[in-house]
Amino acid sequence: MTTIRARTHRWMQARGLDTVFGNPGSNELPFLRDLPPDVRYVLGLHEGVVVGMADGYAQATGRPVLVNLHSASGTGNAMGALTNAASSHTPLVVTAGQQVRATIGAEPMLANVAAPDLTSPLTKWAGEPLSAQDVPRMLDQALWEATTGSRGPTYVSVPYDDWDRESAGNDDYLLPRRVVQGLCPAPEHVQEIAGLLAGAHRPALVLGSEVDAVAANAVTRELAELLGADVWVAPSPYRLPFPNRHPQFRGVLTPSERGVHTALEDNDVVLVLGAPVFRYHQYEPARYLAEGTQLLHVTEDPEEAARAPFGTSFVAGLALTAAALVVALQERRGVRPAAPVDWTVPPPAREPVDGVFHPGAVFEVLRETAPADTAYVVESTSTNGDFWRHMDLREPGSYFWPASGGLGFGLPAAVGVKLAWPDRPVVGVVGDGSANYGITALWSAAQYRVPVVFVILNNGTYGALRWFAGMLGTGDVPGLDVPGIDFLSLARGYGVPAHAASTAGELADLVRQGLAAEGPTLIEVRTELTTP
Structure with missing residues (x-):
């Protein structure tokens, strides 16, 4: 007999989930039993730290990471850290133990009542299998949900008596399964954006953290230099999309309507790549942009596109779109040799006084x-x-x-x-x-x-x-x-x-x-x- 636990451990190895960040409770111990020796378990002493470590690890590797938490209380401790993972589109597959399946309805100690609702709205998707045999398939779904489209954390609650049950024969189909996605921009949309940028008197690029997350840094820099555009980093960045000493770098946009309006008021066409439009913080109301300024927005997140309050949003791959724009602009303007980059010098800092540093x-x-x-x-x-x-x-x-x-x-x-x-x-x-x-x-x-x-x-x-x-x-x-x-x-x-x-x-x-x-x-x- 192949148990649900053994099947899941094989699935982890096949999917490259070789590191688990966790803080176990009693409900999680059956999952951890016989964990394969080539799977590294990293213990954190608090669930917020567990998710924080996993968040940093997943962002750095660009790959999904498995997180194992205790049921309701442990998941609750992790919720603050999940807010960061949700905003950074970090692909975490968060699992949590649940009480014995037959007892959940009576709400015994450590039961996670309405488990799929607990992490809403911080997870892209959440579930609890209706039968033990559905555990491997649901975990695989959670992985693809976390990594397909706009990435983000997912959550699966598993009753702890499920792990010793027999798995289904059809689970053999899970391991060779693939999900293939394409985010190629439509040619007509590329030409529309390129035409507006080429005709702009003073274009600006506003680059978001997702540029760094999807490794589109080099091509967006090439685009910026080809345009000679002002380059801003979108408000409240969590990654570095553009070198901060590049002569075209203008700074990080202030996270307020007034701050963004003031920074971009001399630009007639603004292209936002890989960021919301816009993520404000302090309340300083103003017109979104100066009269006549056109805003274009490219994002891989359909929800981000849908909630933008102004501009034209295109849902497409950031790297592919930037590369297509470089080609389109070169065709319009002809290929020109790249100008040497004269990096700006950081300002001097004050010396410490009586052991206290600025x-x-x-x-x-x-x-x-x-x-x-x-x-x-x-x-x-x-x-x-x-x-x-x-x-x-x-x-x-x-x-x-x-x-x-x-x-x-x-x-x-x-x-x-x-x-x-x-x-x-x-x-x-x-x-x-x-x-x-x-x-x-x-x-x-x-x-x-x-x-x-x-x-x-x-x-x-x-x-x-x-x-x-x-x-x-x-x-x-x-x-x-x-x-x-x-x-x-x-x-x-x-x-x-x-x-x-x-x-x-x-x-x-x-x-x-x-x-x-x-x-x-x-x-x-x-x-x-x-x-x-």
Whole structure:
């Protein structure tokens, strides 16, 4: 007899699901029994950390990842992290144990009542099989749902007595099964967009994080240089779609109607690639765009296209569309030799005073010390503007950020990115307020000897909230300060070597040592209060 568990383990191996991120409860133990030795299980001490690590890993590899959580309570703990995975279109297949099938209706302890509804609307699809024999097929559906079309997390609840039942003979058909999709842009749509761009007096490209997620960086840069367009990064980016020192780079759009209007008011044609139109944050109402400005939008997400409040949206592959536009524009204008790129020089930063750094000084040290291909996982909201101003990011996959703003992403995602890219330097830059949401990720980093460098920017307060308090006129409300946290002792308690830096030279030495280490390192830096 082939059990549902054995069939599922074979399916995991066949589909390349060789790493499982999890935090088990009693309902999950039957699934983990006899896990194949070539499947790596990465334990997190909190479900939010588990999903954060998986999110970073899946984004870095570009492949789906299996996550195993406890039923309702464990899934509930992971919901904050799922907000980020949903916004970043991360292909996670989240599984959770369920009580014995015959007992669910009576709602015993650890039952997950209405399990498919629990993660809505943060998952693309969710289900609980109506019979044990449907478990392998439903897991396969969850995988394809997570990776087909616009990607995103899915969720499957499995009663724990299902795993020892006999699987169906027809499950043999699952493994050779494929789902093939094409997102080729229609030729007439390519010509429509190319014609408007070619005829524009001052075109602009607004590039979203999905450009980096689907590895369309090089072709969109070629498109930008061919057009000589202003290049903006869409508001609240979670990936790096364009080098931030390129002479055509104009910055990250402010996430408000007024901010976007002001930035684009001199452009007559705006092409948005791989981002919503637009994802605002602070409420600063204004006309969407200046009179006469035309907006074109290319996305792989049909829902993103449907909810855009203005412009013309095209649902098509980003890389394919950008490549087709390059060809169409070259045909219209003739092939011209590429102009040399004169990279702009980052601004100088202030030196530390009495051991307290301006955040820009920290980033200057990282820029000058860490290798050019370093991947930065950043979760320090009040210093993010300084990060973009002072860093020199040119390589794809150089920047990761919590896509929905859900805190607790930085530390675990850095672990996940490094597990995915063992040969690439990874630095986590995390604020003291954010760090506490995912602090147990340090234990996982230590246990699995993940050589990531964590840089904690400690200003003793929720800096972004202080900025918002000023913007909203709320005054000095309670709950904005977090003084007295000893991150060095916390890190050492979890098994991570930790050090404090009070000068730029000390910080540079510690970064070099951390990058050369065979396990994780934490560096604490005291910083000034700055605004986003």
